[in-house]
Structure formats: C-alpha cells, structure tokens
Amino acid sequence: MTAPPGEELARLAALYGVATSYQPSPDRTVTASAAAVTRALAALDVDAGTPGAVRAALAVRERELRERLLPPTVVCWSGSPCEALAGLPEGARLHIETEQGENRDSFERLPAGVHQLTVVAPDGRTGRSHLVVAPPRLPTPPGRSYGLLVQLYSLLSRRSWGMGDLGDLGELAGWAGRVLGAGFVQVNPLHAAVSGAPTDPSPYRPSSRRFPDPVHLRVEDVPEFAYVRGDAPRSVFERAGRLREAVLEKGELIDRDAVWELKREALELVAEVPLGPGRRAAYCDFLAEQGQALEDHATWCALAEAHGSQWQRWPSGLRDPRSAETARARGELMDRVDFHSRLAWLTDTQLTDAQRAAREAGMPVGIVHDLAVGVHPGGADAWAQQEYFAAGMSVGAPPDAFNARGQDWGLPPWRPDRLAASGYEPYRRLLRALFRYAGALRIDHVMGLFRLWWVPQGELPTEGAYVRYDAEAMLAVLVLEASRAGSVVIGEDLGTVEPGVREALRERGVLGTSVLWFERDWDGDGRPLPPDRWRADCLATATTHDLPSTAARLTGEHVELRDRLGLLTRPLAEERAAAANDTGEWIALLTRLGLLAGTGGGSDRSSEEAEIQAVHRFLLRTPARMIGVWLPDGVGDRRPQNLPGTWDQYPNWRLPVADASGKPVTLEELAGSPRLRALMEVFRQDEGKEHEDRTGGERRQE
Numbered sequence: 050m051t052a053p054p055g056e057e058l059a060r061l062a063a064l065y066g067v068a069t070s071y072q073p074s075p076d077r078t079v080t081a082s083a084a085a086v087t088r089a090l091a092a093l094d095v096d097a098g099t100p101g102a103v104r105a106a107l108a109v110r111e112r113e114l115r116e117r118l119l120p121p122t123v124v125c126w127s128g129s130p131c132e133a134l135a136g137l138p139e140g141a142r143l144h145i146e147t148e149q150g151e152n153r154d155s156f157e158r159l160p161a162g163v164h165q166l167t168v169v170a171p172d173g174r175t176g177r178s179h180l181v182v183a184p185p186r187l188p189t190p191p192g193r194s195y196g197l198l199v200q201l202y203s204l205l206s207r208r209s210w211g212m213g214d215l216g217d218l219g220e221l222a223g224w225a226g227r228v229l230g231a232g233f234v235q236v237n238p239l240h241a242a243v244s245g246a247p248t249d250p251s252p253y254r255p256s257s258r259r260f261p262d263p264v265h266l267r268v269e270d271v272p273e274f275a276y277v278r279g280d281a282p283r284s285v286f287e288r289a290g291r292l293r294e295a296v297l298e299k300g301e302l303i304d305r306d307a308v309w310e311l312k313r314e315a316l317e318l319v320a321e322v323p324l325g326p327g328r329r330a331a332y333c334d335f336l337a338e339q340g341q342a343l344e345d346h347a348t349w350c351a352l353a354e355a356h357g358s359q360w361q362r363w364p365s366g367l368r369d370p371r372s373a374e375t376a377r378a379r380g381e382l383m384d385r386v387d388f389h390s391r392l393a394w395l396t397d398t399q400l401t402d403a404q405r406a407a408r409e410a411g412m413p414v415g416i417v418h419d420l421a422v423g424v425h426p427g428g429a430d431a432w433a434q435q436e437y438f439a440a441g442m443s444v445g446a447p448p449d450a451f452n453a454r455g456q457d458w459g460l461p462p463w464r465p466d467r468l469a470a471s472g473y474e475p476y477r478r479l480l481r482a483l484f485r486y487a488g489a490l491r492i493d494h495v496m497g498l499f500r501l502w503w504v505p506q507g508e509l510p511t512e513g514a515y516v517r518y519d520a521e522a523m524l525a526v527l528v529l530e531a532s533r534a535g536s537v538v539i540g541e542d543l544g545t546v547e548p549g550v551r552e553a554l555r556e557r558g559v560l561g562t563s564v565l566w567f568e569r570d571w572d573g574d575g576r577p578l579p580p581d582r583w584r585a586d587c588l589a590t591a592t593t594h595d596l597p598s599t600a601a602r603l604t605g606e607h608v609e610l611r612d613r614l615g616l617l618t619r620p621l622a623e624e625r626a627a628a629a630n631d632t633g634e635w636i637a638l639l640t641r642l643g644l645l646a647g648t649g650g651g652s653d654r655s656s657e658e659a660e661i662q663a664v665h666r667f668l669l670r671t672p673a674r675m676i677g678v679w680l681p682d683g684v685g686d687r688r689p690q691n692l693p694g695t696w697d698q699y700p701n702w703r704l705p706v707a708d709a710s711g712k713p714v715t716l717e718e719l720a721g722s723p724r725l726r727a728l729m730e731v732f733r734q735d736e737g738k739e740h741e742d743r744t745g746g747e748r749r750q751e
Contacts, residue, residue: 203681209716
C-alpha cells in the first residue's frame with residue numbers, strides 16, 4: 050500500500066477530488082499510496098485498477114468536463130455576481146424554474162432557494178443544473194451570550210427514568226435562562242441510535258442523523274400516557290424509580306438499554322390510546338411533511354426488530370429499500386412502522402417544546418443541537434440512502450501530532466458526486482429537519498464540509514486519502530437552511546485545519562470553536578494567547594466532552610487517569626511535569642491579568658473553585674460572541690464524559706454529572722448548588738459591569 054501514485058493516476062485523482070498528498074504540518078507533506086487513491090476512485094465508480102484503465106478513465110473525464118456547460122450544482126450568493134456562470138458561451142439562453150414555482154430568464158432578484166437552471170448554448174448544447182441561491186452570510190448571534198454545555202443523558206432529575214430526558218432539558222433551559230441569565234444550552238447529538246442490545250452508547254455514531262431518538266422522551270409528558278388504563282403506569286413508575294436510584298444512589302452507570310426497554314414498553318401502551326382529532330391531524334401533518342424519509346426510517350426500525358440491526362445481514366431482498374420484498378414487508382409490519390413513525394413525531398414535538406421553553410425563559414439562542422459527522426454503516430440512513438454513501442470506505446483522520454496511528458471512525462462517507470447530482474438533497478433535508486427545533490447547530494468536525502479522510506475497509510487509517518467536497522455548495526446549503534430557520538451555526542474546528550478553511554467559514558458567518566488550553570501563540574513563543582488576541586467569531590469554552598474537566602486539568606487528575614488505563618506515551622513523571630507546566634503557564638497569566646483573585650491584581654489560589662472561576666473570567670475577557678460553561682465544571686466533576694482511545698476500559702457516554710467526590714448530582718441539586726451559582730455569578734457580574742460601563746458612557750455623552 051506504500052507505492053506513490055503515478056502521473057496519470059494523480060491527474061485522474063485530481064479530476065475527481067481525490068488528493069494524492071496532505072500536509073500534517075506546514076513543513077511536511079505526506080504522499081498517499083497509489084492503492085489508497087485507487088480504492089477511493091473505485092468507491093466513486095472510477096476504474097483505476099490498471100494503467101490502461103487509468104488512461105481510459107482519464108480520457109472520459111477530461112472529455113466530460115470539456116464538453117459540459119454546467120456542473121451538477123451551481124452556487125450563487127445573493128447580491129454578488131454568479132461566478133460559476135462566467136464561462137458560459139456568449140449568447141447562451143437561460144431558463145430558471147424557481148423553488149417557488151416561478152419561471153425566470155435572468156438572475157436578477159432571484160429568491161433564495163434551490164432552483165432548476167437550464168442553459169442552451171448557441172450550438173444547441175443543453176446543460177441542466179441545480180442552482181443554489183443563498184444569502185451571503187448566516188444570521189449573527191443576537192448579542193454576546195453565555196450558556197451551559199451538557200451531555201443530556203448525564204443530566205438526571207428526580208423525574209428521570211435512569212438518564213436525562215427532554216423534560217430535563219426544558220427544565221434546565223427554563224432555570225438557566227430565568228435565574229442564571231444564560232443565553233443557550235448546548236447538548237450532545239440526540240440522533241436515533243442503532244437499536245439492539247448492547248446499544249453503542251456513543252451519540253456520534255447514530256443510526257440516523259435526521260430523526261431523533263425516542264429514548265430521550267419524557268413518557269409521562271405524552272398526553273396519551275394519562276389515559277393508559279390499569280396498573281401499568283404504577284408499575285412503570287416503580288421500575289423507572291429503580292433505574293433512577295441505581296444511578297443516583299448506588300453509583301451504577303447509566304444503562305441506556307434498560308431505560309429504552311422500559312420506555313418502549315410504556316410507549317407501546319401509549320400507542321394503544323387513540324389520538325384525539327387535533328392530535329391525529331398534527332400527526333398526519335408530520336407524516337406528510339417528512340414523507341419518504343420518515344417511512345424509510347420507520348421501516349428500517351421495524352425490519353431491525355425482525356432481522357437485527359445490521360441491514361447488510363438481512364435477507365437479500367430487504368437490503369434494498371425500494372425492492373418489492375421491502376414493500377411487502379413494510380405492509381406486513383405496518384403496525385410497527387406506524388409505531389416508530391409516531392415515536393419520531395412525539396420526540397420532535399418534545400424537542401420543539403424544549404426550544405420553546407428556552408426562548409420563553411429569555412434565551413436569545415436557546416438549545417444548541419449537535420450534528421454528528423456521520424452515521425453507523427448498519428443503520429437506517431446508510432440503508433435508506435445507499436446511493437449517497439461510498440461503498441467500502443470509512444471516515445477517519447490521518448496520523449498527526451495527537452495520534453500517530455491515525456483514526457478510523459467507522460462511518461461511511463457521503464459521495465460528493467452523488468450529492469452534487471441531487472442538488473445536495475439529503476444534506477438539505479437533514480439540515481432542515483434539525484433546524485426545526487435548534488436555536489443553533491454545532492457541526493462536529495466542520496472541516497468535513499471541505500474534505501474527509503477516506504479509509505478503505507480492512508486497511509489501517511494510515512492508508513487513506515483525502516477526498517474533497519464542493520465546499521462552496523456545502524456552505525451555501527448550510528447558510529440557506531440556517532437563514533430560513535433564523536439559527537446560528539457553530540463549527541467544531543479543533544485540531545489540524547488546512548489553510549483557508551477557517552477563513553471561508555468566517556466569511557459565511559459560521560462561528561468556530563476555541564478551547565482555552567489549545568489557544569496558544571503557535572506562530573510565536575507558544576505561550577498562552579492573551580484574551581485580546583482571541584477571535585471574536587467563536588464559541589469559547591474551557592473544555593469539551595472529549596477533554597478533561599477543568600478541575601481534573603487543574604489538579605492533574607487527567608494524567609493519573611490515563612496512567613491507570615495504560616494510555617500514556619511517556620513516563621508518568623514526564624507527563625505529570627508537562628501537564629503541570631502547561632497549567633502553570635495559564636495560572637500565571639490569570640494571575641498577571643488580575644483574574645485569579647476576582648478583583649484587581651491579587652494572587653488568590655486558595656481553592657480550585659477560585660481557579661475555575663478565574664478561567665471563566667478569562668473567557669469573558671476575550672471577544673468571543675458565545676461563551677460556554679461545561680456544566681460538570683460547576684460542581685467540580687473530575688471525570689471526562691468520553692476518553693478518546695478507549696472502549697471498554699472506560700465508561701464513555703455512561704456517567705451522570707457528579708461532584709468532586711464522584712457522587713451524582715441531580716438537576717434539582719444543580720439548581721441549588723452554591724458552587725455552580727458562584728461560578729455563574731462571574732457572568733452576572735460581567736453583565737452588570739458592561740451595563741454600568743454602557744450607561745456611564747451614555748451619561749458622559751450627555
């Protein structure tokens with residue numbers, strides 16, 4: 050797998066967006082192997098297996114590009130010339146059928162949307178394309194805001210059934226908005242998980258990104274639950290109490306499978322209660338609006354119950370969502386298809402209610418949802434949208450300074466050619482579905498809008514290649530759908546980012562992500578970056594779900610944890626010294642800025658709590674438009690929610706929010722926590738100072 054591509058193979062690869070090299074650092078270029086490039090081309094239906102095949106494919110592709118009038122999708126930004134059409138032959142005639150059903154013959158005052166463009170050249174050649182017309186930028190966040198970051202499953206209340214639910218999310222948002230003055234609450238992806246036990250607990254490897262997971266439902270908030278007859282509700286509540294107490298009182302891990310088993314049983318009872326006329330009409334509207342996509346998703350769920358959750362192992366006729374066998378099975382399982390369709394509707398409804406609760410509590414943004422970078426290869430999306438996924442490929446990352454072996458995330462990538470040919474329809478519909486209930490959307494690994502590392506199945510992550518996407522089209526669709534919803538977009542752009550990506554995202558209004566411990570002067574002395582040098586267009590935080598909590602980093606406990614699990618790459622003493630030096634540099638900067646004492650220039654390091662408050666005072670000194678507080682930091686939680694590089698060695702995605710001793714903390718206890726209140730008072734004091742400065746300035750002007 051190590052031979053480099055030849056000249057003709059490299060030319061062919063470039064014409065299909067397959068990169069033959071990459072730069073893990075500005076001073077180093079790594080060449081992809083010919084085998085990796087050939088496998089990536091094969092996944093795009095391009096035969097490059099022999100020199101003759103390469104030459105033939107090259108001739109076909111060059112002729113195709115030379116003769117076509119239009120690419121499959123054309124992007125125009127409102128208010129700017131449409132550069133994509135600059136090369137059309139003089140005298141070419143245009144016809145545009147707009148998304149709104151109008152017919153136009155020019156680009157003047159075209160409405161935003163995805164239209165159909167036809168071009169007829171003077172020589173009679175005809176070209177047809179999807180025309181994406183998007184606003185030039187995304188909506189700007191309404192003022193500066195701060196908010197809470199939390200993994201929803203970890204947020205248990207005294208009403209939860211063993212894991213946090215959408216009722217808890219609404220309660221958290223209502224309290225944080227009204228009492229803390231928070232502007233948003235950011236949660237993990239709430240996408241539908243692959244069914245079966247044990248379920249993959251990672252929210253970043255879902256069955257479907259378009260539809261939410263009903264495990265997050267608060268069942269008793271479903272109106273029909275009140276009409277379930279007999280002793281079933283009492284039994285359900287007793288079992289739910291045992292699941293809750295197992296986590297909160299006995300210290301057991303969150304058991305998603307047990308929670309879903311109980312909720313599924315309860316929802317089966319709910320499904321037996323007839324919907325009232327108004328509710329029935331709302332459900333029918335949802336079915337009509339979601340259309341084929343929902344039918345496919347619910348069909349996969351029903352078939353997975355009968356045949357297992359890996360559709361590649363189903364009877365051959367059922368592996369095709371459009372086959373006669375699948376249609377027949379859908380008819381036979383219609384009750385189950387309807388059940389899963391109704392669950393999607395109920396979950397969508399409660400997600401909408403949570404966002405409404407956030408806005409009613411005064412939050413200018415509300416709930417920030419998270420879009421995972423891909424889907425499980427055996428799940429509903431991969432089954433229903435097979436034509437859009439690259440067969441035999443998995444998304445990952447090449448070797449870098451953080452992982453010398455590279456990464457394979459086990460997620461099939463979208464094919465850029467099929468996306469473009471469809472006018473990015475599956476991507477558009479995915480975004481539209483999420484923006485239904487999102488005040489903002491965080492896009493995991495936002496660099497994937499530009500390129501993804503494709504790893505051939507069966508090979509090591511080192512033997513992959515980058516494949517490019519039409520970033521302008523991906524951004525245009527994102528801007529279009531977010532603008533329609535009035536939603537903010539945050540890109541997770543941590544780690545290695547190729548030149549130009551952050552600039553392109555900023556130009557279109559996509560906020561970045563800045564984590565304190567990574568913000569150093571990498572082009573200079575490498576020391577912590579002063580707050581006035583941070584970028585403004587970002588969500589600034591002290592940590593994330595994949596990193597140590599602030600308390601763990603300040604105390605060095607994250608090093609001890611990795612040592613216990615055998616994850617250190619250097620001797621323990623070296624790791625301790627490096628971590629202490631890193632933290633010490635930040636503490637020194639906080640002290641110099643007068644932030645550690647909380648009032649001008651002191652050196653109060655008497656407590657870890659004071660240091661965590663100082664870290665957040667620092668974030669407030671930056672110009673960041675949004676500032677996020679990791680909710681577990683508010684109670685001194687030491688444990689990361691996810692420890693990359695582990696599987697069964699660490700309970701990833703299964704820990705409740707806990708205090709410094711590891712004792713779980715309920716939502717009710719969080720609301721009454723003096724430590725959390727003191728941390729959030731840092732932000733309230735800053736708001737008061739800004740108001741005082743602003744009104745004082747107004748008085749001086751008078």
